[in-house]
Amino acid sequence: MSEMFERLYATVVERRSADPETSYVARLTAKGRVKIAQKLGEEAVETVIAAVAQDKLALVGETADLLFHLSVLLADAGITPADIAAELVRREGVSGLAEKASRKR
Numbered sequence: 001m002s003e004m005f006e007r008l009y010a011t012v013v014e015r016r017s018a019d020p021e022t023s024y025v026a027r028l029t030a031k032g033r034v035k036i037a038q039k040l041g042e043e044a045v046e047t048v049i050a051a052v053a054q055d056k057l058a059l060v061g062e063t064a065d066l067l068f069h070l071s072v073l074l075a076d077a078g079i080t081p082a083d084i085a086a087e088l089v090r091r092e093g094v095s096g097l098a099e100k101a102s103r104k105r
């Protein structure tokens, strides 16, 4: 999964400068950060709808759409999969409940 996401991200970075006539990534990128973020939000809502409907097939498809649009947004912001991996490694082994409790002190 991590390898696939890195490959997708590399493709997205490459396609950002392609011809918007032939590339969805280039076309969406040209519309700017707000439109990219809006598309990501739409895909998130569609993912939630598939999950609540208990539709596994749709959930797989919507999750793929979500991850693709997330990669377009991250590329636009200059954030790499390695940046995200480093943050996840930093959090590794820290219980979400313990982390939340430490915020209240």
Ligand SMILES: N=c1c2ncn([C@@H]3O[C@H](COP(=O)(O)OP(=O)(O)OP(=O)(O)O)[C@@H](O)[C@H]3O)c2ncn1[C@@H]1O[C@H](COP(=O)(O)O)[C@@H](O)[C@H]1O
Pocket: 008, 011, 012, 015, 022, 023, 024, 025, 026, 064, 065, 068
């Ligand atoms: N993984 C994807 C991928 N997933 C979804 N999509 C496209 O994302 C678009 C948005 O989906 P929607 O159903 O929301 O589209 P829509 O109904 O046209 O919505 P609006 O944009 O009009 O609001 C569709 O055109 C999908 O085909 C993707 N487009 C590209 N990729 C990957 O990106 C690579 C580069 O793509 P291009 O830049 O198009 O060459 C491809 O080889 C793929 O690996």
